[in-house]
Amino acid sequence: MERCTIRYRILGDEAETRARADDLRHEQTVELPADLLPPGFIPDEVVGQVEAIVPDGDACLIDVSFAADNVGGDLSQLLNTLFGNTSIKPDVRLERIVSLPAALSATLPGPRFGVAGLRERLGVSQRPLLCTALKPLGLDADALADLAYRFALGGIDIIKDDHGLADQRYAPWDERCRACAAAVARANNETGYSCVYAPHVIGSPEQVRARGERAAEYGAGALLVSPGLIGFPAMAALTERGLPLLAHPALLGAFTTHDSSGISHGALYGQLLALAGADGVIFPSWGGRFAYTREQCAEIAAACARPLGERPAIFPTPGGGMSLERIPEMLAVYGPDVIFLIGGGLLRHGPDLVTSCQAFKQALTPVS
Amino acid sequence: MERCTIRYRILGDEAETRARADDLRHEQTVELPADLLPPGFIPDEVVGQVEAIVPDGDACLIDVSFAADNVGGDLSQLLNTLFGNTSIKPDVRLERIVSLPAALSATLPGPRFGVAGLRERLGVSQRPLLCTALKPLGLDADALADLAYRFALGGIDIIKDDHGLADQRYAPWDERCRACAAAVARANNETGYSCVYAPHVIGSPEQVRARGERAAEYGAGALLVSPGLIGFPAMAALTERGLPLLAHPALLGAFTTHDSSGISHGALYGQLLALAGADGVIFPSWGGRFAYTREQCAEIAAACARPLGERPAIFPTPGGGMSLERIPEMLAVYGPDVIFLIGGGLLRHGPDLVTSCQAFKQALTPVS
Numbered sequence: 001m002e003r004c005t006i007r008y009r010i011l012g013d014e015a016e017t018r019a020r021a022d023d024l025r026h027e028q029t030v031e032l033p034a035d036l037l038p039p040g041f042i043p044d045e046v047v048g049q050v051e052a053i054v055p056d057g058d059a060c061l062i063d064v065s066f067a068a069d070n071v072g073g074d075l076s077q078l079l080n081t082l083f084g085n086t087s088i089k090p091d092v093r094l095e096r097i098v099s100l101p102a103a104l105s106a107t108l109p110g111p112r113f114g115v116a117g118l119r120e121r122l123g124v125s126q127r128p129l130l131c132t133a134l135k136p137l138g139l140d141a142d143a144l145a146d147l148a149y150r151f152a153l154g155g156i157d158i159i160k161d162d163h164g165l166a167d168q169r170y171a172p173w174d175e176r177c178r179a180c181a182a183a184v185a186r187a188n189n190e191t192g193y194s195c196v197y198a199p200h201v202i203g204s205p206e207q208v209r210a211r212g213e214r215a216a217e218y219g220a221g222a223l224l225v226s227p228g229l230i231g232f233p234a235m236a237a238l239t240e241r242g243l244p245l246l247a248h249p250a251l252l253g254a255f256t257t258h259d260s261s262g263i264s265h266g267a268l269y270g271q272l273l274a275l276a277g278a279d280g281v282i283f284p285s286w287g288g289r290f291a292y293t294r295e296q297c298a299e300i301a302a303a304c305a306r307p308l309g310e311r312p313a314i315f316p317t318p319g320g321g322m323s324l325e326r327i328p329e330m331l332a333v334y335g336p337d338v339i340f341l342i343g344g345g346l347l348r349h350g351p352d353l354v355t356s357c358q359a360f361k362q363a364l365t366p367v368s
Numbered sequence: 369m370e371r372c373t374i375r376y377r378i379l380g381d382e383a384e385t386r387a388r389a390d391d392l393r394h395e396q397t398v399e400l401p402a403d404l405l406p407p408g409f410i411p412d413e414v415v416g417q418v419e420a421i422v423p424d425g426d427a428c429l430i431d432v433s434f435a436a437d438n439v440g441g442d443l444s445q446l447l448n449t450l451f452g453n454t455s456i457k458p459d460v461r462l463e464r465i466v467s468l469p470a471a472l473s474a475t476l477p478g479p480r481f482g483v484a485g486l487r488e489r490l491g492v493s494q495r496p497l498l499c500t501a502l503k504p505l506g507l508d509a510d511a512l513a514d515l516a517y518r519f520a521l522g523g524i525d526i527i528k529d530d531h532g533l534a535d536q537r538y539a540p541w542d543e544r545c546r547a548c549a550a551a552v553a554r555a556n557n558e559t560g561y562s563c564v565y566a567p568h569v570i571g572s573p574e575q576v577r578a579r580g581e582r583a584a585e586y587g588a589g590a591l592l593v594s595p596g597l598i599g600f601p602a603m604a605a606l607t608e609r610g611l612p613l614l615a616h617p618a619l620l621g622a623f624t625t626h627d628s629s630g631i632s633h634g635a636l637y638g639q640l641l642a643l644a645g646a647d648g649v650i651f652p653s654w655g656g657r658f659a660y661t662r663e664q665c666a667e668i669a670a671a672c673a674r675p676l677g678e679r680p681a682i683f684p685t686p687g688g689g690m691s692l693e694r695i696p697e698m699l700a701v702y703g704p705d706v707i708f709l710i711g712g713g714l715l716r717h718g719p720d721l722v723t724s725c726q727a728f729k730q731a732l733t734p735v736s
Contacts, residue, residue, distance in 0.1 A: 023657070027657070028532075029504075029505055029506075029532060030503060030504030030505050030506065030530075030532070031501070031503055031504065031505075031530055031532060031711065031712070032503055032504050032711075032712050032715070033712065036504075036712055036715050036716060037504060041506060042504055042505075042506035042507075045506070046504070046505055046506035046538070069536055069537055069538065070505065070532070070536060071534075072534050072535045072536045072537070074534055074535060074570065074571055074572070074575075075572075076534075076570050076571060076572075076594075076597040076598050077534040077535070077570060077571075077597075079596075079597050079618075079619055080531065080532065080534070080570070080594065080597050080618050080619070081532075083619055084531065084532070084594070084596075084597070084618030084619055085531075085618060085621070086621075087596070087617075087618070087619050087620065087621030087622050087625075088617060088620075088621025088624070088625070088652055088658050088659075088660075089621065089625070089658060089659060090625050090659050133399070135398060135399055135400055136397075136398030136399065136400050136404075136405060136410055136414070137397055137398050137399075137410075137414055137438065138397075138398065138409060138410035138413070138414035139410075162398075162399055163448065163452065163453075164396075164397060164398070164399060164438070164448065164449075164452070166439075166440050166442055166444075166445040166448070167440045167442060167445070168437055168438060168440045169437055169440070170414070170437065202442065202444050202445060202448070203442050203444060203445075203601065204442070204443075204444075204601045204604065204605055205573040205576070205577065205599075205601055205602050205605050206605070207442075208573070208601070209573065226444075226448065226452070227599075228447075228452075228455070229444040229445075229447050229448050229452070229599075229600075229601075230444050230599050230601055231573075231595075231597075231598050231599015231600070231601065231602050232597075232599070233571065233572045233573055233576070233597075233598055233599065233602070234573050234599050234601070234602065236572065237572055237573050237574070249455075249456060250447075250448050250452035250453060250455070251447055251448070251451055251452055251455050252455065252456075253453070253454075253455030253456025253457065254455050254622045254623045254629065254630045254631070255622045256456070257455075257456070257457075257458050257626070257629045257630070258625070258626050258629070261622065261625045261626070262622045262625070263622070284456055289391070289395070290456050290457060291456075291457060291458050292456075343399065343400075344399070344400050344401065344404055347400070347404050348404060
């Protein structure tokens with residue numbers, strides 16, 4: 001039977017982690033100790049198998065394989081198999097999906113565009129992409145659309161809703177989406193660029209489905225999705241709308257706040273969000289308002305560039321407190337296949353938003 | 369404008385945490401610093417407001433109020449407002465929803481049954497309820513249904529799928545659900561009890577919706593739901609099926625593995641899962657296979673008994689490695705309004721499953 005191989009990092013020496021791994025391979029499958037299992041198929045095939053243990057500092061990296069049939073071709077069940085109950089245990093981290101059998105991989109979702117597809121959509125072949133956010137929450141739809149218009153005139157490639165924008169009475173979802181998509185289209189007519197607007201698709205399953213459809217009707221060119229809020233499967237279903245997806249990490253941060261537990265930065269952003277359909281994954285870059293390190297950000301970028309199975313590479317999308325001055329050091333880490341997300345930094349840069357956008361785009365010229 | 373009040377625990381002294389709280393109230397709303405906001409409505413109403421700071425050991429408990437209109441009556445946006453970006457920051461924990469305005473509370477979901485409603489459904493007025501799980505993964509539908517039959521004969525109140533059961537070829541979802549619901553109905557005919565079967569509803573949004581409907585058609589009496597896997601909004605939508613919901617914490621454990629960050633046990637299990645519609649919340653009790661302490665478990669039970677707004681109290685459902693011997697100490701902490709979840713402990717107790725179930729039920733007699 002085909003198996004997928006998953007790497008965990010468990011604190012402790014080899015003997016301790018071997019015992020923990022034996023627990024994990026049962027916890028993530030049969031939830032019974034070995035002596036309560038009927039002999040044969042279940043312990044031989046269904047239970048996870050420890051494939052390798054490699055010491056790694058104060059921990060061990062442990063590869064466990066699971067029967068692909070346990071997953072049943074379902075993204076939510078894949079999450080369950082990888083880390084469902086083990087998420088509740090201390091001192092164990094989901095480090096990496098090492099391999100998925102091709103037949104299983106083919107039944108799971110993934111990015112529809114990726115780096116090459118999104119570049120083609122946006123008509124930008126080589127340079128980093130520029131993304132910004134419509135904010136602050138509390139502006140009305142017209143004010144947000146006016147912002148979008150000026151961002152688009154300035155040459156921003158992707159204009160997304162701030163992820164706090166939902167369906168508030170300040171700027172109701174449909175009114176905002178229609179106005180901002182129209183504003184961006186108007187700017188594109190003037191500039192000849194292919195800027196896209198990405199509304200935040202949030203709400204109940206029915207609202208998410210309907211808003212995904214209406215976003216396409218209104219002319220949105222991408223969708224912003226927060227799987228921590230609406231669920232990974234709801235995000236994956238939005239790939240059917242035929243629009244690129246930008247994933248936002250709202251509520252997912254708890255997986256990465258401690259190195260000893262949760263999910264590694266690479267696996268969360270570069271693997272799980274890609275499986276859920278992300279063409280770009282937003283995360284807080286080092287040196288901004290959040291606490292990710294340069295190494296953790298580099299790990300995300302590396303995972304984005306190393307897709308699972310036949311999927312395309314996706315864009316790391318660092319944000320969370322960027323400024324013009326930081327572009328060179330960020331380019332050095334991320335390389336050209338990156339989406340720079342700049343929000344407040346654009347608003348702060350100068351009094352004229354169009355000029356500020358142009359300055360940011362100019363700063364990317366050396367690599368274009 | 370009406371506001372909800374949320375309590376956070378931030379590590380540091382009063383001056384440090386005041387600065388962190390000032391950051392948080394912007395991060396969770398406008399995502400811009402104060403000097404970039406237009407004066408008036410947005411800083412005065414839309415931005416969060418620090419209402420109280422109370423030192424608490426090496427941290428401070430900080431109450432922040434948010435405009436109810438920021439939430440827009442949507443569960444996913446409530447999660448976003450409470451902890452979206454802040455989940456990514458270290459040393460800050462979502463401690464408790466202190467209050468929701470009645471008008472906002474009324475637009476959010478919640479349990480349809482609660483303690484009283486579920487007791488009425490099951491015909492059990494006072495004693496703790498008994499729940500068990502169909503396992504191990506790898507058995508076929510007939511074998512699982514045979515287990516369900518014997519559990520029901522023995523007097524178990526709720527028989528749930530193990531949360532690892534999805535739509536595997538070993539026991540396809542529809543075949544399993546139909547067979548187990550029928551087996552429990554057959555046992556109820558013999559015993560006169562009102563045991564219910566709770567299949568695990570998992571999959572894509574469309575599958576979750578369809579499986580919720582089919583579960584009701586097949587005669588399931590409750591649903592097992594894992595919001596960490598399918599999303600909180602998808603769980604909330606299942607309340608419309610008219611069946612009690614049992615929530616499983618798969619993948620949510622990362623919120624509770626460190627005291628300094630994530631979400632408190634009480635807020636996660638007793639508030640957020642209740643808002644998503646849980647009538648009972650499964651969690652790993654102290655002394656079993658997991659690491660929750662007695663105090664953390666008591667906090668969950670207390671939060672379950674103290675509902676938000678007009679909602680009913682819900683059942684704490686401790687599991688994760690229980691045995692007959694532990695019932696007295698667990699009763700002392702949880703009291704009678706509890707669902708005891710016993711899986712492997714029943715299988716281990718003795719050779720005859722029906723007799724083992726009866727022994728567990730007998731152990732609850734002192735309080736029935």
